[in-house]
Amino acid sequence: MGSRESSKEFSVTELPAWQVAMIDTFVRATSLIGLPRSIGEIYGCLFCNPNPLTFDEIQDQLGISRGSVSGGLKTLRQLGAIKPHYVPGSRKDYYLPELSMERLVRGFIKDKFTPHLDSSVDRLESIEVSLADEPDLTLRQHANDRLNTLRTWRRRAEKLLPLVLAALGGTKQLFSIKEKSPN
Amino acid sequence: MGSRESSKEFSVTELPAWQVAMIDTFVRATSLIGLPRSIGEIYGCLFCNPNPLTFDEIQDQLGISRGSVSGGLKTLRQLGAIKPHYVPGSRKDYYLPELSMERLVRGFIKDKFTPHLDSSVDRLESIEVSLADEPDLTLRQHANDRLNTLRTWRRRAEKLLPLVLAALGGTKQLFSIKEKSPN
DNA sequence: TATTCTGTTCAAAAAAACTTGAACAGAATG
DNA sequence: CATTCTGTTCAAGTTTTTTTGAACAGAATA
Numbered sequence: 001m002g003s004r005e006s007s008k009e010f011s012v013t014e015l016p017a018w019q020v021a022m023i024d025t026f027v028r029a030t031s032l033i034g035l036p037r038s039i040g041e042i043y044g045c046l047f048c049n050p051n052p053l054t055f056d057e058i059q060d061q062l063g064i065s066r067g068s069v070s071g072g073l074k075t076l077r078q079l080g081a082i083k084p085h086y087v088p089g090s091r092k093d094y095y096l097p098e099l100s101m102e103r104l105v106r107g108f109i110k111d112k113f114t115p116h117l118d119s120s121v122d123r124l125e126s127i128e129v130s131l132a133d134e135p136d137l138t139l140r141q142h143a144n145d146r147l148n149t150l151r152t153w154r155r156r157a158e159k160l161l162p163l164v165l166a167a168l169g170g171t172k173q174l175f176s177i178k179e180k181s182p183n
Numbered sequence: 184m185g186s187r188e189s190s191k192e193f194s195v196t197e198l199p200a201w202q203v204a205m206i207d208t209f210v211r212a213t214s215l216i217g218l219p220r221s222i223g224e225i226y227g228c229l230f231c232n233p234n235p236l237t238f239d240e241i242q243d244q245l246g247i248s249r250g251s252v253s254g255g256l257k258t259l260r261q262l263g264a265i266k267p268h269y270v271p272g273s274r275k276d277y278y279l280p281e282l283s284m285e286r287l288v289r290g291f292i293k294d295k296f297t298p299h300l301d302s303s304v305d306r307l308e309s310i311e312v313s314l315a316d317e318p319d320l321t322l323r324q325h326a327n328d329r330l331n332t333l334r335t336w337r338r339r340a341e342k343l344l345p346l347v348l349a350a351l352g353g354t355k356q357l358f359s360i361k362e363k364s365p366n
Numbered sequence: 367t368a369t370t371c372t373g374t375t376c377a378a379a380a381a382a383a384c385t386t387g388a389a390c391a392g393a394a395t396g
Numbered sequence: 397c398a399t400t401c402t403g404t405t406c407a408a409g410t411t412t413t414t415t416t417g418a419a420c421a422g423a424a425t426a
Contacts (some may be wrong), residue, residue: 005314011212018326025306025333032299034217036414050325055373065416070374091372091424101336116215130200143201150208153284160350167343171215219384238403248386253404274394274402 001178013061019048023062035075035109038064042072043097052094081109100170105175109161117161120154196244200230204356216291218258221247222266225255226264239353263290285351292344300344303337 015023019146023044029034030040041062046053052063059069075083081104085094129145134140185299198206206227224245231238236244242252256278259265264287268277281287310330317323 016317018310018317021306021313022309022326022329022333025303025310028299033297038415047328047329065302066373067416068414071415092372099186099332101339110369116211120208123204127201127204127208130204131200133197134201139233143205143231146205149282149391150205157334158353160347163350164343164347167346168339249403250387250405251385254385257404276403318388 015061019045022048034112036072038062038068038072039075042069043076046082046095046097046108047099052096054085054092054094056092058095079111080104080109103167105168107163109165113157113161117154117158124150198244204226205231207276219255221245221251221255222258226259227253229265229278229280235270235279237275237277239275246293261262261290263287285348288351289348292348295311296340300337300341307337345347 005051016116023041025043026039026047027040030043031037041064042058045061055066055073058073059066062069071083076095076129081098082095085162087094098107116164124147127150128144130149131143134143145158202275206224209227210220210223213226214220214337218316224247225241228244230242236247236284238256241256245252247316256265259278260267264281265278266281268288281290307330311327312325314326314330317326
């Protein structure tokens with residue numbers, strides 16, 4: 001099959017400095033939000049390249065294992081941070097990076113935050129139930145206050161997410177902050 | 184000194200179910216935002232108690248090591264998530280939880296996000312510099328586009344933070360979203 | 367159907383993060 | 397000054413997370 005130069009083994013690409021630096025940006029960002037290094041590397045790799053990349057090209061450019069590439073691409077797909085790109089006549093999967101900040105953030109929030117927020121309703125209710133077992137009345141009252149604080153926090157967090165997404169929205173919107181009406 | 188019941192060794196408190204559940208809430212939350220379990224436990228412990236707690240009381244209630252308590256309190260102080268509470272006639276430090284969601288979030292953002300955002304300006308500039316070494320003109324142009332994308336993202340993130348804090352602000356404010364003016 | 371091509375899986379290895387507890391430092395007390 | 401009290405430090409141990417790569421599965425090809 002073709003020249004032996006096309007062999008799979010060791011075609012590790014040497015990246016130019018600007019690509020290394022750009023990928024580093026994403027590695028920092030993913031680490032900041034608690035995602036593994038390899039995910040930042042893979043997204044960064046796609047971000048730097050003008051063309052869609054394949055599994056193999058990503059592995060070669062980054063010099064990481066097949067397992068990491070496979071898992072990383074899976075997570076990025078789930079987050080909506082990359083988009084499969086169909087190339088006629090090729091059996092390989094090609095990927096392009098999602099470039100809309102709004103969609104990136106939305107995917108992340110949907111995956112990581114929304115499930116927690118949703119399930120927290122039940123957990124707070126269950127706290128309320130177990131609160132009935134507290135014999136010390138004063139303490140029970142205090143615990144109830146704190147439970148209400150948690151509910152307020154939860155409600156605010158829920159309301160915050162749409163606001164964040166709107167602020168990042170591709171359609172440039174303006175926000176005005178109005179002082180609360182006196183009632 | 185006093186009855187031997189007051190001995191330091193093994194005074195591990197048994198927590199009521201509602202406290203365990205409430206602390207669990209904070210453990211989940213801290214883990215969600217990438218802080219260690221012990222930090223969630225300590226804050227949760229303070230959150231549940233009506234009185235300020237000391238180092239020792241926290242350790243006893245949670246059954247964790249002195250090192251973890253010391254480190255955890257340090258981080259929480261740095262985040263502004265707990266407040267030292269002076270008690271006359273005691274040599275110990277007492278702590279109360281910060282209960283303002285806005286201040287909690289602000290402290291977290293200041294500690295974790297703002298430094299990254301600030302330093303990113305320099306890093307993006309340095310990418311621009313190293314970009315000059317790219318011989319392929321088309322690729323250089325593409326890289327420059329992407330660099331501008333990164334700058335836009337950074338700018339948006341920077342503008343987002345005040346918005347988030349305002350939305351959580353104790354002074355209830357209302358936001359209105361206006362469609363962008365057509366220019 | 368055998369072979370090659372693509373990508374996934376998962377047990378084991380490696381790395382990173384967290385916790386522990388003994389030693390330490392400084393301040394208050396006697 | 398010696399002792400006790402309070403809390404910090406940090407090396408070592410533990411746990412968790414991430415990465416690796418060999419084995420595998422399925423689809424296309426010959």
